[in-house]
Amino acid sequence: MRKLLQQSTAAGLEPGTLVHIGERAPERPRAMVTRYGDGRYEEQQFDLSEGCPAIETGPGVTWINVVGVGDQQVLERLGACFGLHGLVLEDIMNTDQRVKVEDFADYL
Numbered sequence: 001m002r003k004l005l006q007q008s009t010a011a012g013l014e015p016g017t018l019v020h021i022g023e024r025a026p027e028r029p030r031a032m033v034t035r036y037g038d039g040r041y042e043e044q045q046f047d048l049s050e051g052c053p054a055i056e057t058g059p060g061v062t063w064i065n066v067v068g069v070g071d072q073q074v075l076e077r078l079g080a081c082f083g084l085h086g087l088v089l090e091d092i093m094n095t096d097q098r099v100k101v102e103d104f105a106d107y108l
Contacts, residue, residue, distance in 0.1 A: 052081035
């Protein structure tokens, strides 16, 4: 028996249009920010429904792990906070695709 493929709800939309694809997590969107380097290690958690987290930058690595990416408004706000490209946000909302890494000038 042949399995029918489910058509994406983003089919036919402009590139960069934010539509969640995949299972929706029931969690509130939040971010865990990890900073390390030069003998230091810090972790801080933020509730993204309240706005942009104030994140210090500097030497070392700052890693932002976002959980609960099904909320379009929160993701748009996060993209505006950190200057993320619209196609990157679109990829983030598509939780059915394989994990990938893209190297941009200021972020991965």
